[in-house]
Amino acid sequence: MPNVTLNTARAFVLDVQLPPVDRAREPLLLDAEPGPAFDAGKDQAVVVGSGVVTFAQGVSPQRRQSVTNSLLLAQLVARRNVPDTTDLDAWYKQYVSVLANIGWLVETTSTTQTVDNSVDFDTHEAVLSIATTLLGPGALTALKLIGATLDALSGVDNTKPWLTIFNRETRTVNASNFQVALAQQTPDGRFVVSIMAFTLKGTTASTQVLFFRAKQEDVQFSHYASDADIDVTILDSLEPDLSNRVAAHSKAYISQLPDL
Numbered sequence: 001m002p003n004v005t006l007n008t009a010r011a012f013v014l015d016v017q018l019p020p021v022d023r024a025r026e027p028l029l030l031d032a033e034p035g036p037a038f039d040a041g042k043d044q045a046v047v048v049g050s051g052v053v054t055f056a057q058g059v060s061p062q063r064r065q066s067v068t069n070s071l072l073l074a075q076l077v078a079r080r081n082v083p084d085t086t087d088l089d090a091w092y093k094q095y096v097s098v099l100a101n102i103g104w105l106v107e108t109t110s111t112t113q114t115v116d117n118s119v120d121f122d123t124h125e126a127v128l129s130i131a132t133t134l135l136g137p138g139a140l141t142a143l144k145l146i147g148a149t150l151d152a153l154s155g156v157d158n159t160k161p162w163l164t165i166f167n168r169e170t171r172t173v174n175a176s177n178f179q180v181a182l183a184q185q186t187p188d189g190r191f192v193v194s195i196m197a198f199t200l201k202g203t204t205a206s207t208q209v210l211f212f213r214a215k216q217e218d219v220q221f222s223h224y225a226s227d228a229d230i231d232v233t234i235l236d237s238l239e240p241d242l243s244n245r246v247a248a249h250s251k252a253y254i255s256q257l258p259d260l
Contacts, residue, residue, distance in 0.1 A: 051179030103234035
């Protein structure tokens with residue numbers, strides 16, 4: 001892991017290469033969409049491209065914004081350096097490398113699950129199962145928050161900005177790629193972001209990934225699960241630079257879900 005200071009983190013944010021702004025990715029319906037309105041007293045969630053991050057009560061608005069922008073920065077860099085998002089190993093390595101360079105201490109595990117014809121598979125249930133392993137079975141409140149976020153994303157109104165972005169960014173020809181994160185203050189005073197990244201191979205472009213179930217086709221479901229302890233001194237001080245760096249991309253990638 002890099003030895004990160006505020007100066008090195010700021011230099012990284014300012015120097016790292018991002019993909020060019022693609023105006024075609026910004027639906028017209030987002031033209032009047034305001035930025036996230038964060039409230040420390042609420043459980044809230046935000047779509048960030050192919051990912052969604054849930055904030056538990058008690059996380060300050062500034063930190064919610066900082067985490068949102070950090071995850072967008074990581075996603076943009078990974079997109080630029082690893083165009084094949086189905087290569088989860090390479091993509092996630094780039095993703096967490098960005099976070100590590102801005103003060104996130106990330107501990108990661110991974111697995112691959114192949115679903116055969118005799119096994120029922122449900123994406124929603126699989127994500128909650130992995131979240132239980134990552135967070136621990138005692139983290140009932142946190143697990144309920146993730147479940148509420150997945151329920152919100154599983155809506156059928158495709159005109160909603162958050163669903164438009166999520167569906168657009170997760171789909172490829174024969175796979176879906178998405179991330180789920182939870183940011184919370186722990187009882188011992190740490191600020192932790194739990195991150196899960198998934199690739200589901202065997203889907204079709206018309207399938208909303210959180211609706212996906214399989215009975216008669218083979219599916220490969222791969223994931224990484226990480227807990228990141230955040231250096232809040234760096235995160236809080238870095239926010240203006242993060243916001244400025246991703247500003248040109250924010251409209252096309254960020255949309256807030258209704259309060260949970």
